[in-house]
Amino acid sequence: MGRVGAAGAKENTAHQQVHGGTELTTTRTPRHHTTGDDFLPWLIPGTALLVATAFLGAWLGGTLGAALSGAGWNPPPFSLETMSALVQEGPAAVWPTASTGAVTAGMGTVFGGTLALLITLTLLVRRRSARPTGLAGRRELSGLLPKGAATRARQLRPSLAKSGRLAPDDTGNLLGNLEPGGPELRSSYEDVELDLMAPRAGKSTGIAVPRVLRARGSVLLTSNKADVYSVTRAERERAGRVWTFDPQGIAHTPRTLWWDMLADAATIEGARRLAGHFVGAVNDDASKRDFWISAAQNTLTALFHAANRGGRQVGEVLGWLADPADRTPIDLLRDAGMSALADQLQGTVQGAVETRDGIYETARQCVACLLDPTIAAWVSPDAALPQFLPERHALSCDTLYLLSKDGGGSAAGVIAACADSVLRAGVVAAERMGGRLDPPMTAVLDEAANVCRISDLPDLYSHFGSRGINVVTLLQSYRQGTRVWGEAGMDALWGAATIKLLGAGLDDADFVEKVSRLVGEHDVSTVSYSRGKDGRSRSTSYRLERILPADRIRALPKGTALLLATGVKPALVRLRPWYAEPGADRIATAAQAEVKAITARAAEAIAR
Numbered sequence: 001m002g003r004v005g006a007a008g009a010k011e012n013t014a015h016q017q018v019h020g021g022t023e024l025t026t027t028r029t030p031r032h033h034t035t036g037d038d039f040l041p042w043l044i045p046g047t048a049l050l051v052a053t054a055f056l057g058a059w060l061g062g063t064l065g066a067a068l069s070g071a072g073w074n075p076p077p078f079s080l081e082t083m084s085a086l087v088q089e090g091p092a093a094v095w096p097t098a099s100t101g102a103v104t105a106g107m108g109t110v111f112g113g114t115l116a117l118l119i120t121l122t123l124l125v126r127r128r129s130a131r132p133t134g135l136a137g138r139r140e141l142s143g144l145l146p147k148g149a150a151t152r153a154r155q156l157r158p159s160l161a162k163s164g165r166l167a168p169d170d171t172g173n174l175l176g177n178l179e180p181g182g183p184e185l186r187s188s189y190e191d192v193e194l195d196l197m198a199p200r201a202g203k204s205t206g207i208a209v210p211r212v213l214r215a216r217g218s219v220l221l222t223s224n225k226a227d228v229y230s231v232t233r234a235e236r237e238r239a240g241r242v243w244t245f246d247p248q249g250i251a252h253t254p255r256t257l258w259w260d261m262l263a264d265a266a267t268i269e270g271a272r273r274l275a276g277h278f279v280g281a282v283n284d285d286a287s288k289r290d291f292w293i294s295a296a297q298n299t300l301t302a303l304f305h306a307a308n309r310g311g312r313q314v315g316e317v318l319g320w321l322a323d324p325a326d327r328t329p330i331d332l333l334r335d336a337g338m339s340a341l342a343d344q345l346q347g348t349v350q351g352a353v354e355t356r357d358g359i360y361e362t363a364r365q366c367v368a369c370l371l372d373p374t375i376a377a378w379v380s381p382d383a384a385l386p387q388f389l390p391e392r393h394a395l396s397c398d399t400l401y402l403l404s405k406d407g408g409g410s411a412a413g414v415i416a417a418c419a420d421s422v423l424r425a426g427v428v429a430a431e432r433m434g435g436r437l438d439p440p441m442t443a444v445l446d447e448a449a450n451v452c453r454i455s456d457l458p459d460l461y462s463h464f465g466s467r468g469i470n471v472v473t474l475l476q477s478y479r480q481g482t483r484v485w486g487e488a489g490m491d492a493l494w495g496a497a498t499i500k501l502l503g504a505g506l507d508d509a510d511f512v513e514k515v516s517r518l519v520g521e522h523d524v525s526t527v528s529y530s531r532g533k534d535g536r537s538r539s540t541s542y543r544l545e546r547i548l549p550a551d552r553i554r555a556l557p558k559g560t561a562l563l564l565a566t567g568v569k570p571a572l573v574r575l576r577p578w579y580a581e582p583g584a585d586r587i588a589t590a591a592q593a594e595v596k597a598i599t600a601r602a603a604e605a606i607a608r
Contacts, residue, residue, distance in 0.1 A: 057114060074095075091104060135519075135548075137178075174576060175501065184576070190465045191499045192471045195500070195503070204225075217438075217442065220419060220441070221401050222419055225250065231578065231594075234591075239399070241396070243398060244401045245402045245415070246401070258386075264417065274417055275298075275301045277414075280413070302341050305338065318370060324360050369414065391428065394425045394429040400418075402451075403415075423469060427467050440469065442470050473497075477507070478511040501564075504555075505554075518564070520546075527540050560575065
């Protein structure tokens with residue numbers, strides 16, 4: 001801190017570097033340091049002002065009470081004599097013609113109203129001060145406020161251009177309310193979202209369920225639990241048809257559809273993508289593939305494409321894998337004019353026995369879930385059931401629930417393949433509509449790292465947004481994403497997401513520190529006093545501090561989230577869970593009925 005020289009010296013300013021940031025120190029002319037004795041002269045006038053204020057409230061309340069009781073408006077003199085009479089003899093001495101009860105009630109009303117006003121103002125000030133300095137406010141978030149969201153929606157959706165007042169859910173996806181006590185914030189339908197929250201931090205109640213309930217077009221949901229399904233199924237039936245793909249009995253729903261998995265293998269690219277989903281389901285890190293994984297994907301690509309071109313089914317593909325010497329897939333590829341692919345498959349079959357067996361065994365492990373006839377039935381033709389067609393779903397208001405367990409034996413490969421098929425069908429439909437789907441498609445990839453490992457999802461993310469496909473990927477942590485897509489892939493997904501919500505319980509120290517740096521720093525002033533031979537002086541210093549230190553980000557309360565939107569300062573939002581919204585009673589009743597039905601089906605399945 002600067003020192004003050006002789007009395008009357010001019011104010012001077014000094015700069016110095018502190019803790020990597022800039023500290024600005026301002027030293028003022030000597031001034032007397034305030035002590036407790038300095039307040040004594042103010043004690044008497046302060047007490048007088050307090051007494052006068054209390055008397056004013058009693059005088060006004062009593063007069064109002066007397067007037068309302070029928071005694072008329074007849075205020076007594078506002079004087080010391082009146083105050084003395086009120087204190088010594090009570091209200092009857094001041095308002096003799098009025099009811100004492102009415103006068104007292106009037107006083108209580110005035111004092112109560114004043115107290116309520118003071119409490120309200122205090123709460124408003126505290127709520128405004130609750131938002132850390134440096135975070136975004138209404139001005140910075142104007143594009144996400146209702147007016148800005150409506151303007152953006154009219155630009156993105158031609159069907160709304162000439163509409164009158166828009167329903168809130170037509171303008172964008174609800175993110176939550178700006179903290180503290182701010183308006184609701186909505187992202188646009190060209191935004192793509194990445195949400196990171198710990199378990200039981202509000203992912204389902206505050207994000208997944210509201211997104212499904214509020215969707216205007218078709219919906220795709222992946223999950224390894226039946227919670228979102230049970231809450232939203234009845235409501236989504238009011239919007240369109242509900243398709244439930246539940247090969248492992250998460251919700252114990254009977255099979256009411258079939259999906260032609262091999263239809264996506266009509267091209268080599270489609271066959272490679274299909275094979276990649278099964279490989280990704282058993283490979284922990286898409287960025288670390290050894291020889292066996294890559295060779296297995298090549299073999300599955302050839303077999304899937306051969307089955308498609310030859311009109312064969314999943315069971316025959318499993319048979320080819322069980323018997324590498326079977327030349328049927330090679331012949332089918334040659335008949336289809338795919339000589340190069342046939343030669344490659346033949347080379348694998350005719351290679352060293354150890355190598356061939358290793359490749360085929362790896363491929364068998366990748367599609368092991370299809371060995372379960374219950375799972376295979378969902379992706380095999382069934383004339384008795386309707387066929388799910390992704391291209392029709394993209395243009396509808398229907399809902400597709402893709403449910404699967406995670407871990408060993410899961411149908412995650414099938415789930416990822418179906419989700420990818422729907423998303424790519426949406427892209428094709430958008431291109432035919434002139435660029436964007438209208439109404440947009442909503443894809444909620446809950447537990448994406450466990451049951452929906454689309455290997456190139458980071459590369460496709462921004463492309464989906466430009467096509468009117470609003471994708472929301474839900475992860476428990478940043479590290480969970482790196483295990484699936486690798487460091488580079490997760491960084492790409494983070495960069496492609498235009499909306500990021502970071503909720504409670506993020507315990508990755510490196511990641512939280514990175515977020516803290518992204519939120520930034522702000523100036524904090526500190527006033528200090530020093531004593532010298534010429535008197536006392538006051539100094540004001542400024543230093544840079546983190547807006548949100550890492551420990552505060554980790555300790556975000558449940559139900560709140562840090563919002564990182566492209567081109568906007570970070571903001572703090574409060575999620576709006578579905579059970580706190582209008583109509584929640586009806587939805588809760590339907591959800592309870594659905595849970596009972598799931599429980600009954602589960603008991604029946606166990607009994608069988």
